[in-house]
Amino acid sequence: MDFELSEERRILRDTAARLFRERYPIQARHDFAASDDGFSRALWTDFADLGLIGALVPAEMGGLGGAGVDIMVVMEEVGRGLAVEPFLASAVLGAGLLAEAGTAAQQAQIAEVIAGTRLLAFAHGEPDSRYALSEVRTRAREDAGGWILDGRKSVVLNGDTADALIVSARTGGDAADPDGLSLFLVAGDPEGVTRRGYGTVDGGRAAEIDLVGARVSAETCLGTAGTAYPAIERVIGRGVLALCAEALGIMEVCRDTTLDYLRTRTQFGVPLGKFQALQHRMVDMCLEIEQARSATMLAAGKLDAPRAERERTLSAAKNLIGRVGRLVAEDSIQLHGGIAMTWDYALPHYAKRLTMIDHQLGDADHHLERFIAFSKAA
């Protein structure tokens, strides 16, 4: 057992940290978020050049790392920077699915994703699926050597700008059946595919996607039809870890900002930090963040463990991140008071992103139930 980062990963972390510090002030972030793409293509290329995208993808697939620790190191800095670029959508989920399930031809695209020249998004969630991974009602039926897709995908992260969507659809089984799921790599919006893009509360972008008799070729299917569930679960697991690490980076910024505020803001003639009730809440916040970090490290270390142990540890981390995230978002606003209710202050934007992480890939309660289920299996 060893808790230290290797020299290589320390360099990766410092590289990422420097980039965000120098090129990602909060106003730039607001501008990126408000642009048509909802992020900076220029910076995305720079991230690619520095290896931050590649670090999220397994080496054997052309990436530069892809282990749990790599995801943790990069995504923490993404969180600290409050970055709106599609690290999760394109690199962790998109490239991850190609790596896990794609044919050799499809996997060839991973290089472009890592280079930042091709953007992917995972169109999986549906209006009634909430956080259930196998709850897919979108149907794919074979027709004339290709597939016809019908269904609705909801809140597809960066789904508005992706060059290609990876669409999950049911080729067999019933609504919540893990068997019978397939993935399709759909590029260039064929007829019958409509995307409605919009901004999200945390400064990101997403899209609703309608598939009405959308015809795609046989080659778009990732791997063997009907067997996609294990790949989806593994890649969503990597996504969960990525979100946990992003949340950690955010929580540390919230903590540090609040500590600074308590040190410098005076009320009744003394710094706020002199008030014991606020001190104690601050201490509880700090120790819960350390707890959340520990759970995330554990999940990062178990990313390649057998299924039940892996999923159980991931769900434990996402549950704790959800609980601690709420505490940190709410208490850091409360300890600030009014200033944290204003758009022009950076903290509330961190708090909003932190809160929305609980709405991505399963909230605290979802993962609590999942933890219970996988604990029985373990």
Place this chain on the structure above:
Amino acid sequence: MDFELSEERRILRDTAARLFRERYPIQARHDFAASDDGFSRALWTDFADLGLIGALVPAEMGGLGGAGVDIMVVMEEVGRGLAVEPFLASAVLGAGLLAEAGTAAQQAQIAEVIAGTRLLAFAHGEPDSRYALSEVRTRAREDAGGWILDGRKSVVLNGDTADALIVSARTGGDAADPDGLSLFLVAGDPEGVTRRGYGTVDGGRAAEIDLVGARVSAETCLGTAGTAYPAIERVIGRGVLALCAEALGIMEVCRDTTLDYLRTRTQFGVPLGKFQALQHRMVDMCLEIEQARSATMLAAGKLDAPRAERERTLSAAKNLIGRVGRLVAEDSIQLHGGIAMTWDYALPHYAKRLTMIDHQLGDADHHLERFIAFSKAA
């Protein structure tokens, strides 16, 4: 809507309060608890003479009140006094069952209960029933014009000293079926009835009761066999209210004791109460007690409402009492520090009784689930 006590009830409250203040110092209470009976028969008679037992029993049954408010007024003082006498077991439950379900002949015994000369106990819970009211496996079968009882009753409050036990048994239906339940008034321990008495954590007494082929007469059956469930539910509801009110009295003592301690105990050269973190916890304790009082008042006021509304409000109160009770017990010990860990200080005995109330007639989680179930029905 009106929140004031009537003149009559104010007198009742003051009478009870004076009696406990004058005759029930904590050392006397320890002595009563440590005696063979586990309580003071002398005081029990005095309580009877002052009308405190009668106040718990409906007037039309020879009692002196029996409305929700009466139960609340008396049991709050019982809580403040940390009394170990069988108010709940004999008066609320015992007399209550006779009143709700008994034949005229059986109801004639209510007068003795109110006079303090006859003690009843309700032998209902069983080793696997936990808090489920209809989970009764004890069987009664008809035989030669009487009944034969077989089963095991557990943690029967004051079951060791009761002159008669009211035993629930199944004359029909399956384990958890509300239908098919009957009650038997069993006096004088017939052959086949064994009681094993013991002390409880909160200074009370209880008994395990074995029924092995115990033969009782036809006249012991309360009302019509097989139809006891509604009466049990109503009387347990009165018991729930009694426990809530007792808990309120206890919580106010805990609060006042802790406030006093914070005011007078110095640490680091100032009274503990100067420390803001402790102040804020104290405030939260106080406001939660006010919440608990409100919920109990509401339940007292709805004791005669239609079933779903009544049970829902009772379960709401017991849930809140359970949650707030834990907070008050734990925080009042913590705010005191070491002294509250010692037997010779009064507070921990209040905390123990308060905690044990959560283990009687359903804990916070049990009543939360019940609240949900009855909310659907309401």
Place this chain on the structure above:
Amino acid sequence: MDMNFSAEESAFRESVRAFLKEDLPHALAAKVRDGKRLDKRDYLTWHAVLNARGWLAWHWPVEHGGTGWTPVQKHIFDEECIAAGAPRIVPFGLNMLGPVLIKFGTEAQKRTYLPRILNDQDWWCQGYSEPGAGSDLASLKTRAVRDGDHYIVNGQKTWTTLGHFADKMFCLVKTDTQVKPQEGISFLLIDMDSPGITVRPIVTLEGEHEINEVFLEDVRVPAANLVGEENKGWTYAKYLLTHERTGIAGVAFSLQSLDHLKQVARDQKSDGRPLAENPLFAARVAQVEIDLMAMATLNLRTLCAAAAGTAPGLESSMLKIKGTMIRQEITDLLRRAIGPYALPFVPEAFDEGYNEAPIGPDYAMPLARQYFNMRKLSIYGGSNEIQRNIVAKQMLRL
């Protein structure tokens, strides 16, 4: 003790319901229920409807145009209005300034301002908070210097809710800087169109403009606009802060939000079944419902006690603390209830006349926004920490 509404109270409730059914404009109720932005006209419309019925100034004495309602009636009225989707009554003139003028104002001030409040000729805003002061209200820096029959006011106010709609501001200013912070404060009435006043919007974290900064530069205010005595303003401000306010616990809002939460939970699916049937979610909802049942009773207990002459100091702080905790908990459950559909953020969807289909279920779009907006509840009007200090001070007497 009787925990049921009397026949008179139930009849009163019926009369309120009938009034709301008849007179609350449907389009307005729909805007409120859909979480649309309300403009100034919406509030004025509703005030006018209430005023026509004589129900606008419910906290005022009858002789000034109030209702003379009991606390229970006020509670019933509040509950029914909010349940029906009525906009809130803008409190600054009616609930805040009105009672102060009635108690401390000159006859001339009462004659001038009270009818104008009732008829909505003046929209008032509150000039208390200042940058740097926060919860430490007494440390304010805005100065008013007497100059003949005027005061010259210089300074800055902030968190001025709906100040961009206001015609007038009641304002705390420092008239003596040589004394202790809480002394030397005066209570002034200021025209918002006075030269030297600038109102700048503050955009809140959820992207809305509801609050403002107000800059005062050499603003001339007639000395007749002083309320009560010079340097005694702190007394009036405190009176206003502790003055009986039926709504401090927000019970009616919470009841309405809880009802909404239950509807949402019945509609949302979790593993193919209604979210309302998920045991964990159901338990969270039930727990806050139980807290709210108790709070509703506590609120009524407190209001009745206050009406019977007990001062509501400590109790009103308790109601504020727990009431806002409950409201915030419900908004938290609402945002959780909609799962991934908490994410979409389309501010134009809250404009009147926005006609595109909602993203996700129609109830989803305002919920995350409301969750963040409601963070303010535990901060403003004396933060919950300040309220705890107040209660502790009274309880511990140290």
Place this chain on the structure above:
Amino acid sequence: MDMNFSAEESAFRESVRAFLKEDLPHALAAKVRDGKRLDKRDYLTWHAVLNARGWLAWHWPVEHGGTGWTPVQKHIFDEECIAAGAPRIVPFGLNMLGPVLIKFGTEAQKRTYLPRILNDQDWWCQGYSEPGAGSDLASLKTRAVRDGDHYIVNGQKTWTTLGHFADKMFCLVKTDTQVKPQEGISFLLIDMDSPGITVRPIVTLEGEHEINEVFLEDVRVPAANLVGEENKGWTYAKYLLTHERTGIAGVAFSLQSLDHLKQVARDQKSDGRPLAENPLFAARVAQVEIDLMAMATLNLRTLCAAAAGTAPGLESSMLKIKGTMIRQEITDLLRRAIGPYALPFVPEAFDEGYNEAPIGPDYAMPLARQYFNMRKLSIYGGSNEIQRNIVAKQMLRL
């Protein structure tokens, strides 16, 4: 970063398991698991077994008879011992006084006392707390006055855990009353059979005798029993309080209790099904299990960092706070799990040789008692409030 145990660490765990299987007396483990009272002999038996294997003083340097284990090894050892039902190692001599003597004692003191600790010739107790001092340790009042080559000690100590078993006490005394509270304190070693010492039991809320008051009246203590310098005792006391202690978070205890909780929940019935399947109860258990998984990792992170040279001041306070919260939460769930069977209170059932049938399931009787006893965790060893003060001070640097 590697979150898995190395092959060496796993092999070490196996060797600990083998040792426990072989050498931990079965009757002793059964007593611990059934929640029976342990007597002095039980502790001595277990110490002797560990000492024979060279594993008694695991925190001491190898040259004094310690193990030289890494933090991970210590954690593994602790976890396995508690899981196997071993009694705790009595910490006063081994974990508290030992390290102080090794760092600050004279050669004579080390030669005299360290082997006697290892061989259990001396049972030590701790003389820190005093009535009236509580968490304000520095305000102590016990005085030691130099008289030739002796000190004359007068005063009173309290909360002296297992003091009724003790041969000796290490004790903080005031040797200079003219200076600030934290100065003028000295660290003395006192024979418990010295004339003038009286030990009186304190019965705790759950009816047990584990702690004591110790009265000192004109007790003569040889000056050679002074540890370090006169008036510098506060330094040694602080060293002892912040000295690395694997067990401060109580992770191994919590793991064992959680395991027990799960067994109980599988056995107990709720509405005819195992309590473990009740969604609310299962959620509570899962939540504390997740907290504990994180805490176990945090504990190891901290121990490794400390071993690598980072001082564990702030972290050890955090571990203490959260670790005790988790332990207390588990004991709370245990008492809830058994429903009405939390009530029976039969103290004689915890005596060795009690042979009557238990009331309710055999695991039920100690649980409420343990719940109340464990309230102490957040009070002693520096209350959780004091720990929060310590962390806040370091974090905020105000």
